[in-house]
Amino acid sequence: MSRVHNFSAGPAALPESVLRQAQEEMLDWHGVGASIVELSHRGPEFIQVASEAEADLRKLMSIPDDYAVLFLGGGATTVQALLPLNFAAPGQVADYVVTGHWGKTALKQVKPYVAANVAATSEADGFRSIPARESWQLSKDAAYVHVTANETIHGVEFRDEHYPRSGDVGDVPLFADFSSSIASEPLDVSKFGVIYAGAQKNLGPVGITVVIIRRDLLERAGQPRADILDYRSHVKGESMLNTPPSWNWYLLGLTVKWMLAEGGVEEFARRSARKSALLYDVIDGSGGFYRNEVDKAVRSRMNVPFFLHDEALDKPFLKEAEGAGLISLKGHRALGGMRASIYNAMPEAGVQALADFMRDFRQRHG
Amino acid sequence: MSRVHNFSAGPAALPESVLRQAQEEMLDWHGVGASIVELSHRGPEFIQVASEAEADLRKLMSIPDDYAVLFLGGGATTVQALLPLNFAAPGQVADYVVTGHWGKTALKQVKPYVAANVAATSEADGFRSIPARESWQLSKDAAYVHVTANETIHGVEFRDEHYPRSGDVGDVPLFADFSSSIASEPLDVSKFGVIYAGAQKNLGPVGITVVIIRRDLLERAGQPRADILDYRSHVKGESMLNTPPSWNWYLLGLTVKWMLAEGGVEEFARRSARKSALLYDVIDGSGGFYRNEVDKAVRSRMNVPFFLHDEALDKPFLKEAEGAGLISLKGHRALGGMRASIYNAMPEAGVQALADFMRDFRQRHG
Structure with a gap:
């Protein structure tokens, strides 16, 4: 297992x-x-x-x-x-x-x-x-x-x-x-x-x-x-x-x-800041390959929704992510696109793995 | 365990x-x-x-x-x-x-x-x-x-x-x-x-x-x-x-x-009839040591409430039952006394163990 x-x-x-x-x-x-x-x-x-x-x-x-x-x-x-x-x-x-x-x-x-x-x-x-x-x-x-x-x-x-x-x-x-x-x-x-x-x-x-x-x-x-x-x-x-x-x-x-x-809410606040920054940095640094248009001052540190620049890449993204052990990234049907929910129980290693995968996917499909 | x-x-x-x-x-x-x-x-x-x-x-x-x-x-x-x-x-x-x-x-x-x-x-x-x-x-x-x-x-x-x-x-x-x-x-x-x-x-x-x-x-x-x-x-x-x-x-x-x-509701109906009869027989055959006054035609086959003839025996009954591996027999606070709930998941062996315990307890305290 x-x-x-x-x-x-x-x-x-x-x-x-x-x-x-x-x-x-x-x-x-x-x-x-x-x-x-x-x-x-x-x-x-x-x-x-x-x-x-x-x-x-x-x-x-x-x-x-x-x-x-x-x-x-x-x-x-x-x-x-x-x-x-x-x-x-x-x-x-x-x-x-x-x-x-x-x-x-x-x-x-x-x-x-x-x-x-x-x-x-x-x-x-x-x-x-x-x-x-x-x-x-x-x-x-x-x-x-x-x-x-x-x-x-x-x-x-x-x-x-x-x-x-x-x-x-x-x-x-x-x-x-x-x-x-x-x-x-x-x-x-x-x-x-x-x-x-x-x-x-x-x-x-x-x-x-x-x-x-x-x-x-x-x-x-x-x-x-x-x-x-x-x-x-x-x-x-x-x-x-x-x-x-x-x-x-x-x-x-x-x-x-x-x-x-684990250290209480102060510790989880620090982790959430780091975890969400990892993903937003990949998105914002992707030259438009990934997109999140939420006002940066109120971007969620719990749920990171994002879109790929070409919808045709959605399916390959989800499939390859799953192959890399990263599941449930499909966005809500009300909005489409992708979403990474990174609550307290999500370890930083998991978010790092997703950030790495996103960079790699962009290189291969950009 | x-x-x-x-x-x-x-x-x-x-x-x-x-x-x-x-x-x-x-x-x-x-x-x-x-x-x-x-x-x-x-x-x-x-x-x-x-x-x-x-x-x-x-x-x-x-x-x-x-x-x-x-x-x-x-x-x-x-x-x-x-x-x-x-x-x-x-x-x-x-x-x-x-x-x-x-x-x-x-x-x-x-x-x-x-x-x-x-x-x-x-x-x-x-x-x-x-x-x-x-x-x-x-x-x-x-x-x-x-x-x-x-x-x-x-x-x-x-x-x-x-x-x-x-x-x-x-x-x-x-x-x-x-x-x-x-x-x-x-x-x-x-x-x-x-x-x-x-x-x-x-x-x-x-x-x-x-x-x-x-x-x-x-x-x-x-x-x-x-x-x-x-x-x-x-x-x-x-x-x-x-x-x-x-x-x-x-x-x-x-x-x-x-x-x-396990055989569906027909099988569970047969088991419930046998399980409840085991307990009601002990109660009715106890010469008043145990008491259940519900109209026999509508006695529940799921929950068998009963009273001991002397309330002072309630605590020893519960304690000895627990020692025998029979738990949660205390009746609801609205009614007092005892209650054995014997739903589908309760094996017949469990009910038999309780019936045996009840007979034994009566012999020792009757």
């Missing part, structure tokens, strides 16, 4: 040591005589796993105590629908800043529940930039302002200076989809009202979603909704209002432990 | 051969060089896994073509909230037959959306029976009639004769929570409008829910709802409207293949 370098946008590569531990423990977790996937979520074994995962994630991301942390099924898209149900009055305005495909998806989910206002969008330039903060048309009494911290498809990522500062928008809280960049760099959580992320990119396995909620927001009445769609109930039930995706939670916990052991 | 017999109500025991295969494939699925948990849900590898799981489940349960089959995150409780949103007009009547804890939970979820009518309940007798079909107070224009096929906590299970016959309730479709008894015996799916089940009891791993919907019901307008809460969208998106819990889907697929190889 030989492991390849997997550039999938999510579900994505996991640390090999995490997979090995899960493999070793698959039939017998810590001598219990059963797999963790077979044990009750209310038993002492899983309660330990769940508590450690939360404590470790709080440590990794420096999450303050006045924030609740939920581990739920349903994915980030379900969160997008539940945000207005939980935090907006029926028909209240909610502001959306749209900087790519996933911002549009977030907007789509809330249409039945709020008067969504597109405060800013970069759609006119093909989602290659982030509109300047001064241009945002924010509403005075919005329930919240929603942004997508990193656009997985378009490869556009907010930097710290793009977020509204405290006082900028009165008491309106900032909600952010961090699905593809959570725990990739130090973040001041206290700037946000809600942070959410599907885990399958930067935090571990598919099938579990993290929702981080400033506790005072839970006092909002929201809209009529079933108990299972109510974040107050989930917080009260400690993410076990119903049976949680326990195996996924366990694997997330192993991944977070690995991130702490 | 030695594997124990695990009587957990869910997450529950999985077939050892399934766990071994998942273990072997954990770092490299079929020579791809990556784990299935790391691969895109839209890539050819996972599409194959997903399609096979659906085809195999359709074969196992003889699901007709005019039913859609969904594989989603969020658990059965989420389904309970989505049933009225998708299949009832705002404020329309929906009939609920409540035969235990989970029927009450189902009812709780729908309160914001429909006028729920408790058509029948066995709460007065402590949920030890199923009200006779003739006593059900069904509404004429109900959106649906909802039943809980097997009550996991109270150990009460519908038999075929308890379901409304075609024509009994006009065109009102029957919706059923089969979380703890799906694929445990032959079932005429065409009697039902919707069948749903969290997989973590009889179908495989935690973290994935199966929803089987008669396609004509998808034409109902339902109520205003986000796209991600809309079953029409999930059917159109083939359960990939957003990233599905792919690892859980994969493990479900392996479990369904195992069930087919």
Whole structure:
């Protein structure tokens, strides 16, 4: 067996040591005589796993105590629908800043529940930039302002200076989809009202979603909704209002432990800067053979989309890459081209191998 | 390492051969060089896994073509909230037959959306029976009639004769929570409008829910709802409207293949009859040392709750059982006492070991 370098946008590569531990423990977790996937979520074994995962994630991301942390099924898209149900009055305005495909998806989910206002969008330039903060048309009494911290498809990522500062928008809280960049760099959580992320990119396995909620927001009445769609109930039930995706939670916990052991978010920020620079340098230095047109100031350090100058080279590129042990480089169908997703679990050696391959491919086909 | 017999109500025991295969494939699925948990849900590898799981489940349960089959995150409780949103007009009547804890939970979820009518309940007798079909107070224009096929906590299970016959309730479709008894015996799916089940009891791993919907019901307008809460969208998106819990889907697929190889639902029905009889015989023959007061005609073949005649014996019973390699026998906190969950993956040898232990414990403590 030989492991390849997997550039999938999510579900994505996991640390090999995490997979090995899960493999070793698959039939017998810590001598219990059963797999963790077979044990009750209310038993002492899983309660330990769940508590450690939360404590470790709080440590990794420096999450303050006045924030609740939920581990739920349903994915980030379900969160997008539940945000207005939980935090907006029926028909209240909610502001959306749209900087790519996933911002549009977030907007789509809330249409039945709020008067969504597109405060800013970069759609006119093909989602290659982030509109300047001064241009945002924010509403005075919005329930919240929603942004997508990193656009997985378009490869556009907010930097710290793009977020509204405290006082900028009165008491309106900032909600952010961090699905593809959570725990990739130090973040001041206290700037946000809600942070959410599907885990399958930067935090571990598919099938579990993290929702981080400033506790005072839970006092909002929201809209009529079933108990299972109510974040107050989930917080009260400690993410076990119903049976949680326990195996996924366990694997997330192993991944977070690995991130702490590797040096935490500061270290991953350094690695991401180096890894993404390797690829952007090859692209920008290719004399137009490879192309990424995203504003350099907001290029994503997690997802590097690029196009070959001639579409006819797409198939040979993918085929030869696969032959070189570099898989899942095909771009999202919404955009075409190529995409290299290089989350925390992608080693620098993998990115170096891709950069080398790209240079070599250009020489042979340029 | 030695594997124990695990009587957990869910997450529950999985077939050892399934766990071994998942273990072997954990770092490299079929020579791809990556784990299935790391691969895109839209890539050819996972599409194959997903399609096979659906085809195999359709074969196992003889699901007709005019039913859609969904594989989603969020658990059965989420389904309970989505049933009225998708299949009832705002404020329309929906009939609920409540035969235990989970029927009450189902009812709780729908309160914001429909006028729920408790058509029948066995709460007065402590949920030890199923009200006779003739006593059900069904509404004429109900959106649906909802039943809980097997009550996991109270150990009460519908038999075929308890379901409304075609024509009994006009065109009102029957919706059923089969979380703890799906694929445990032959079932005429065409009697039902919707069948749903969290997989973590009889179908495989935690973290994935199966929803089987008669396609004509998808034409109902339902109520205003986000796209991600809309079953029409999930059917159109083939359960990939957003990233599905792919690892859980994969493990479900392996479990369904195992069930087919073992002889299918007819074989599991025979095994369940023998396994449950082993335990009920010990209980009924114990001269009151063990007690199960459920109406014998509707005793569950999946979950066998029982009480010791003296509560002071509960702790020694659990401790000695664990010493004998029999774990997770503590009853649900809502009911107390003991509970042995003996789903498809529980071998007859495990149930025999428990029956032997129970007889021995009685001799020593009786």
